[in-house]
Amino acid sequence: MKKHIRKNILIYLFSFVCILPFLIMIIYSFKGSNGGFSLSQYGRLLFQTEDFYIGFWNSVIYTFVIIGINIPISLLSAYGFTRFNFRGKETLYWLYIVLMMMPFQATIVPQYLTLKMLNIIYTPSAVILPNIFSTFGAFLMAQYMRGLDKEIFYAGITDGLSEFKLFLKIAAPMCRSVIFALTILLFINYWSMVEQPLIFISDLLDMPLAVTLNKSGVFKRVFYAAGVVFSILPILVYQFTYGDLVKGINLSVVSDNEMNLLGQSSEEEGNKQKRRIKKITVRFLVMMAFLTLATQKITYIMRPTVETVQSKESDLKSDPNDIMSESLGYHDKVIPDICVHRSGSDGYIYAVFEENSGKRRKQAVRVNVSIEATNGVETAISGGVAQEFSIIKWSTKSISDGMFVNIEGK
Amino acid sequence: MLSRKKILTLCILILFAGISMTFQWKVQNEFKKYPSRMEVVFEGDDTNYLELWDHRDYLNESYLTSFTLEKQVEYNGNELIIIEKDENYSKFQPYLIKDGRECKEGEHEIVISERFGEKMFPMDNPVGETVEISGDNYIISGIYEDTFLKKSYDLDEEIIYMPSSSIKEIDDDVSYRVLFSERDGRDRLFFNERLNEYISEGIPYISLDSGLIFDYTDYSTILSQFFEGSIFLMEFLIFVLITIIILRKLKDDSKEYRLQLQDYYAKEIIMGNMDAILLEAIKLVLLIFLWAIILRFVINFKFNIPGRVLPPEDIFDFNFYVESFSQSRNYYHGGIYRKLYEKLFRIEFIGFLVSSVFSVSIFIMALKMKGSTKRMRKIHRRAEEEV
Numbered sequence: 001m002k003k004h005i006r007k008n009i010l011i012y013l014f015s016f017v018c019i020l021p022f023l024i025m026i027i028y029s030f031k032g033s034n035g036g037f038s039l040s041q042y043g044r045l046l047f048q049t050e051d052f053y054i055g056f057w058n059s060v061i062y063t064f065v066i067i068g069i070n071i072p073i074s075l076l077s078a079y080g081f082t083r084f085n086f087r088g089k090e091t092l093y094w095l096y097i098v099l100m101m102m103p104f105q106a107t108i109v110p111q112y113l114t115l116k117m118l119n120i121i122y123t124p125s126a127v128i129l130p131n132i133f134s135t136f137g138a139f140l141m142a143q144y145m146r147g148l149d150k151e152i153f154y155a156g157i158t159d160g161l162s163e164f165k166l167f168l169k170i171a172a173p174m175c176r177s178v179i180f181a182l183t184i185l186l187f188i189n190y191w192s193m194v195e196q197p198l199i200f201i202s203d204l205l206d207m208p209l210a211v212t213l214n215k216s217g218v219f220k221r222v223f224y225a226a227g228v229v230f231s232i233l234p235i236l237v238y239q240f241t242y243g244d245l246v247k248g249i250n251l252s253v254v255s256d257n258e259m260n261l262l263g264q265s266s267e268e269e270g271n272k273q274k275r276r277i278k279k280i281t282v283r284f285l286v287m288m289a290f291l292t293l294a295t296q297k298i299t300y301i302m303r304p305t306v307e308t309v310q311s312k313e314s315d316l317k318s319d320p321n322d323i324m325s326e327s328l329g330y331h332d333k334v335i336p337d338i339c340v341h342r343s344g345s346d347g348y349i350y351a352v353f354e355e356n357s358g359k360r361r362k363q364a365v366r367v368n369v370s371i372e373a374t375n376g377v378e379t380a381i382s383g384g385v386a387q388e389f390s391i392i393k394w395s396t397k398s399i400s401d402g403m404f405v406n407i408e409g410k
Numbered sequence: 411m412l413s414r415k416k417i418l419t420l421c422i423l424i425l426f427a428g429i430s431m432t433f434q435w436k437v438q439n440e441f442k443k444y445p446s447r448m449e450v451v452f453e454g455d456d457t458n459y460l461e462l463w464d465h466r467d468y469l470n471e472s473y474l475t476s477f478t479l480e481k482q483v484e485y486n487g488n489e490l491i492i493i494e495k496d497e498n499y500s501k502f503q504p505y506l507i508k509d510g511r512e513c514k515e516g517e518h519e520i521v522i523s524e525r526f527g528e529k530m531f532p533m534d535n536p537v538g539e540t541v542e543i544s545g546d547n548y549i550i551s552g553i554y555e556d557t558f559l560k561k562s563y564d565l566d567e568e569i570i571y572m573p574s575s576s577i578k579e580i581d582d583d584v585s586y587r588v589l590f591s592e593r594d595g596r597d598r599l600f601f602n603e604r605l606n607e608y609i610s611e612g613i614p615y616i617s618l619d620s621g622l623i624f625d626y627t628d629y630s631t632i633l634s635q636f637f638e639g640s641i642f643l644m645e646f647l648i649f650v651l652i653t654i655i656i657l658r659k660l661k662d663d664s665k666e667y668r669l670q671l672q673d674y675y676a677k678e679i680i681m682g683n684m685d686a687i688l689l690e691a692i693k694l695v696l697l698i699f700l701w702a703i704i705l706r707f708v709i710n711f712k713f714n715i716p717g718r719v720l721p722p723e724d725i726f727d728f729n730f731y732v733e734s735f736s737q738s739r740n741y742y743h744g745g746i747y748r749k750l751y752e753k754l755f756r757i758e759f760i761g762f763l764v765s766s767v768f769s770v771s772i773f774i775m776a777l778k779m780k781g782s783t784k785r786m787r788k789i790h791r792r793a794e795e796e797v
Binding site: 043047048300301302307321395397398400 | 611708713714722723726
């Protein structure tokens with residue numbers, strides 16, 4: 001008995017350690033800027049962070065497109081390997097396994113060259129195309145199909161079914177559990193893919209959420225909440241396919257009785273659970289669509305409009321209204337004094353940079369400068385920015401570093 | 411068949427929503443007739459007001475400027491706002507003389523409102539009559555027409571116009587106002603900043619800061635957002651409704667197809683119901699087109715709320731709203747434009763709530779109606795089966 005209790009404590013302890021990062025993420029997501037309980041992270045993330053939704057829907061599109069094409073292709077190739085005998089079949093199958101075993105890092109360069117040759121490098125297709133032909137699915141399904149009873153296929157042939165109908169009406173329905181298992185495995189893999197988009201995509205707006213979360217600076221204050229929302233869909237998909245996942249990864253056909261022995265619920269209960277999870281998933285996606293729309297509107301009104309100026313070369317006069325007044329020297333970067341925010345003897349300005357993406361959003365970036373001379377209206381500065389940069393003169397709201405802005409009249 | 415009661419209720423709701431939105435539209439359009447402005451109020455013997463007066467020509471070069479004097483008095487139990495106006499004032503607060511003529515410079519003449527005239531002289535024509543206000547006699551030279559705003563939702567006070575320098579004695583109740591607006595009447599961002607820059611370039615020894623600066627340049631934009639919001643809500647609800655209708659249609663059709671597939675082959679179903687299938691397909695395509703068009707509207711719709719009325723970073727920063735509300739109350743310093751704005755703000759807000767309630771009710775009713783047609787279709791099918 002004592003041994004049993006000790007064993008249970010160990011299990012609980014290890015489980016706790018496993019879920020600790022997730023718990024920390026949830027707890028910290030409810031922490032406000034003052035350290036107390038607050039929903040501000042969720043408020044900011046779900047209503048004011050446009051980049052989150054861009055990343056989220058990119059992830060959804062990548063994952064669903066890849067899985068949607070990969071599974072039928074895998075199913076067809078697995079059927080071919082199981083049902084047909086042709087020359088070089090074993091070699092081809094061996095090649096599939098070798099490809100599956102190869103780490104992604106080893107194939108980066110050939111993949112890059114291929115995609116470049118196909119002229120799709122730095123586009124979303126560069127991530128989708130190599131993954132829809134991944135060999136893991138074909139291997140998993142071929143292993144499963146080998147366990148299917150051949151008598152069923154003979155019965156089908158006797159009934160007059162063609163080969164394609166055999167595949168469609170017998171093989172595919174019987175592989176349902178392995179399809180679900182493959183779906184969840186692929187989903188988790190592609191939902192959190194980082195390396196491939198980082199290498200094969202250049203535009204930040206085409207990146208999936210797993211990359212955007214780490215690459216974009218806008219998640220600094222909402223990182224934990226973003227992590228929690230990011231995890232919801234994989235959890236729902238996992239719940240949806242849980243029974244089939246257990247069944248599918250056994251790589252053989254397991255009967256319902258055996259599944260019940262494994263502690264799985266009956267098929268009816270499983271279906272009920274699936275319908276419930278499906279409903280939740282659809283509702284979650286609909287909610288995300290509405291929140292995307294709301295965020296689009298809120299982001300637009302929250303974005304300040306600015307008027308910019310460019311620095312000029314000029315002879316700075318001590319009295320700005322008197323051209324004959326004493327000269328404060330000839331300077332190559334003279335800007336209106338209102339552009340300079342002072343902090344001690346030095347100061348800083350906000351320059352506008354264009355984001356390196358298809359959306360070409362304008363971003364205010366804080367640049368430290370030295371103040372050379374000033375007459376109260378104009379100020380000569382040095383360092384920081386080149387002459388052609390746009391410097392913020394007026395803004396409809398207070399500006400902070402990294403904020404996206406609209407430029408007046410553009 | 412849908413019940414007549416429901417159709418009638420739906421029609422009434424649509425009518426009320428339409429009336430409410432038309433009223434909102436009318437109110438915001440009337441307010442737009444008064445150009446957006448910046449008002450600088452000087453108290454007592456502030457010399458900057460006189461300095462600005464001396465530089466009227468310079469100011470008028472780039473901006474529409476009006477120098478006014480505003481006084482609040484009581485007359486026979488009525489609250490009056492007397493506005494001593496210059497020649498530019500009518501461009502800021504346009505009014506139409508209905509009877510008589512405009513008051514003349516240097517004369518003791520006033521122009522009163524239609525309603526006030528009826529109140530004071532219910533039996534006679536007020537034009538040419540003399541009234542005594544604050545110990546001075548004034549001749550009523552004309553009556554101005556009450557606008558839609560005045561008729562529908564008036565200020566508590568009556569406004570009386572008189573030419574500049576008609577008020578003899580200046581006391582503490584008087585506020586000197588300088589009104590600035592863009593010459594072309596358009597709303598531009600950073601009006602306050604540009605004006606300050608213009609003044610500091612041309613007349614650097616004068617500062618507007620000595621007076622109280624009221625920036626009303628985006629008031630008409632703020633007011634118009636209620637109407638825009640109502641439109642957006644309606645578009646959005648129509649979009650959701652069409653989405654639901656399309657999904658229901660697809661679901662019903664596929665269910666129907668699956669049911670028929672139990673008794674017939676697919677080819678038989680298609681060949682036997684070609685007309686019905688084509689009709690359904692056309693309906694569906696049209697619905698999808700409509701859905702796409704409305705989706706485009708919904709996505710492209712943009713609110714235009716001025717940045718200064720929103721928190722700098724977090725839209726849910728409620729402290730900011732509380733502070734700015736209390737600040738605006740403390741900062742209040744008369745002015746008929748501001749008074750009018752505040753009243754219309756309340757009207758537009760109520761109008762928005764009313765039209766939202768109507769829109770949501772129409773949406774819910776339309777959804778229920780779809781449900782009833784579905785039920786009717788079921789009953790019809792059952793009857794057919796029985797036959």
